[in-house]
Amino acid sequence: MNAHTTAPAAILWDMDGTLIDSEPYWIAAETALAERFGVTWTHEDGLSLVGRPLSDSGQILQERGVALEVDEIIASMVATVADRVRSHVPWQADARLLLERVVAAGIPCALVTMSYSTLADAFLAQVPEAFAVVVTGDQVARGKPDPEAYLTAARLLGVDAASCVAIEDSPAGIGSALASGAATIGVQRLVPVGADPRLTRLSTLAGLDVEALGRIAAGERWDALDAL
Secondary structure, eight states: OOOOOOOOSEEEEOTTTTOOOOOOHHHHHHHOOOOOOOHHOOHHHTTTTSSHHHHHHHHHHHHHHHSSOOHHHHHHHHHHHHHHHHOOBBOOHHHHHHHHHHHHHOOOEEESSSOOOOHHHHHHTTTTTOOOOOOOGGGGOOOTTTHHHHHHHHHHSSSSSSSSSEESSSSHHHHHHHHHEEEEEEEEEESSSOOOOEEEEEEEOTTTOOHHHHHHTTTOOTTTTTTT
């Protein structure tokens, strides 16, 4: 690392979409559940839920005609997606490489996800030493875009959120990270990432290294999507 660049206090990682390409798993689980009850559920419906709390997903599916309690809807989807992740973790290759670089540099990491513990545990079994702290959707009162999850992760790490870099891929997650005060990277995956002067927007995490993360933590911002 450049002598003038200080490493972030921690890297706070979203999971679904950011670290692993699990959003198609979620959309497939939603679609299958909807079909059981004769409910039409489109790919666009699935995209509208990316990054949002599972309670929102359960409520919307119930309102559309899935005749189960919200908790039952959530449990069904989590079990389905967790089984698929246990069978095959669909890594985002760029995120996996960056995670390896961060861990090798000794920078603490937190997993900050709206998925529930069952699914997070299926993923964490593949990287048991990577994350010092894990905050899941069933551990917070207010899901993303509320900053509670990111503020909780920073508190458990013993650092100020403002000294951390958060990496997200959804509008709800980006809103949560920005509201916590963390320097935020929005990587565009399945859904558009809107411009924001506080946000570093990227089409990929490839090419990022620890030095770049340090510059972002120190206040540098850039927008790789502006020219697209």
